[in-house]
Amino acid sequence: MSMLPPTGGQNQWPALIAALHAAKHVAIFTHQRPDPDAVGSQVGLAALLSQAGKTGALIEFPPVPESMNFILGSSPWPVVEFSPDWGRTQTAAFDALVVVDTSSREQVLPAFEWLDASSAKLLCIDHHLAADLRCRCIYRDSAAGSCAEIIVRLADEFGGLNLTAANALLAGITADTGWFHFESTSAGTLQAASACVAAGAQPDELWNRLMQQDSVAKWRLAGRALQTTLYLLDGRLALMRITQEDFVQSEARSWETEGLINLPLSIAAVAASVCLAEQPDGMLRVSLRSKHTINVAEIAAEFGGGGHARAAGCRMTMSMEDACRALTAAFEKRFSKLQ
Ligand SMILES: [Mn+2]
Numbered sequence: 001m002s003m004l005p006p007t008g009g010q011n012q013w014p015a016l017i018a019a020l021h022a023a024k025h026v027a028i029f030t031h032q033r034p035d036p037d038a039v040g041s042q043v044g045l046a047a048l049l050s051q052a053g054k055t056g057a058l059i060e061f062p063p064v065p066e067s068m069n070f071i072l073g074s075s076p077w078p079v080v081e082f083s084p085d086w087g088r089t090q091t092a093a094f095d096a097l098v099v100v101d102t103s104s105r106e107q108v109l110p111a112f113e114w115l116d117a118s119s120a121k122l123l124c125i126d127h128h129l130a131a132d133l134r135c136r137c138i139y140r141d142s143a144a145g146s147c148a149e150i151i152v153r154l155a156d157e158f159g160g161l162n163l164t165a166a167n168a169l170l171a172g173i174t175a176d177t178g179w180f181h182f183e184s185t186s187a188g189t190l191q192a193a194s195a196c197v198a199a200g201a202q203p204d205e206l207w208n209r210l211m212q213q214d215s216v217a218k219w220r221l222a223g224r225a226l227q228t229t230l231y232l233l234d235g236r237l238a239l240m241r242i243t244q245e246d247f248v249q250s251e252a253r254s255w256e257t258e259g260l261i262n263l264p265l266s267i268a269a270v271a272a273s274v275c276l277a278e279q280p281d282g283m284l285r286v287s288l289r290s291k292h293t294i295n296v297a298e299i300a301a302e303f304g305g306g307g308h309a310r311a312a313g314c315r316m317t318m319s320m321e322d323a324c325r326a327l328t329a330a331f332e333k334r335f336s337k338l339q
Pocket of ligand 1: 037038101127145146147176
């Protein structure tokens with residue numbers, strides 16, 4: 001099946017393909033706190049390049065979440081933890097350094113010195129807007145729902161999708177598009193996913209490995225959080241408040257709040273959802289989501305944070321009550337503008 005042509009890129013597609021063909025020994029980097037699109041893009045690209053006779057390594061910035069191991073475990077190339085010592089001694093051995101799923105120096109900070117010094121052989125493949133890494137070639141398509149979707153388009157150049165690439169890339173595509181329900185899901189996204197399934201990737205197995213790995217403690221925490229969620233501003237704003245007491249009583253760990261903020265969005269009237277999670281030092285980690293009307297990145301920015309229009313975050317150092325009051329006021333201002 002032929003892929004839709006790349007869209008929205010910087011016209012560096014042919015240059016990227018030529019540089020990858022010319023390379024023999026390739027190091028593939030991605031951003032810190034890697035997610036399934038980050039490691040899926042790394043493994044997918046490695047599986048294609050290794051099929052084309054190239055060697056290399058995947059370079060990770062520690063700590064790598066345990067949940068990424070099922071994707072990294074299928075890498076045809078060794079997976080290496082980055083250290084300054086590795087950068088000093090090993091960077092020169094590679095004739096191409098590829099960074100996937102980011103082109104921002106802040107997200108590759110531990111290796112920035114070595115990547116910048118090697119910018120003549122640095123290639124970037126990304127779907128984010130921000131780009132400040134110096135490199136020989138950058139292919140950036142901000143219309144792509146995931147970086148993995150872009151890697152799928154490279155497959156025909158390197159012998160076609162094999163099973164390893166298909167599994168890893170479908171993980172990236174599904175995770176970054178919320179299993180095809182985010183705005184970024186396009187015909188190209190579904191075409192790339194279709195190519196992965198045609199090459200043997202199994203969505204049911206992937207759903208299990210990505211979405212059905214929670215602990216009981218997480219859902220005890222979810223129960224407590226939903227019991228105390230406030231529905232304000234005519235039910236349009238859901239405010240979820242998770243205290244240290246909730247973590248202790250449910251025996252959940254700090255990262256197990258992930259995804260809980262999306263639960264109130266299933267309610268028809270709710271237009272935006274906020275989750276405040278109290279940290280051991282009293283600081284509040286705040287996540288914001290919206291369905292369509294409200295730009296939560298603007299609200300997060302008011303409190304020193306940032307993000308996207310539909311998903312953003314910030315940190316607040318004040319009491320839970322004061323934070324809820326301040327956030328509610330910020331949402332009220334925006335809702336009133338809509339009327
Ligand atoms: Mn991504």
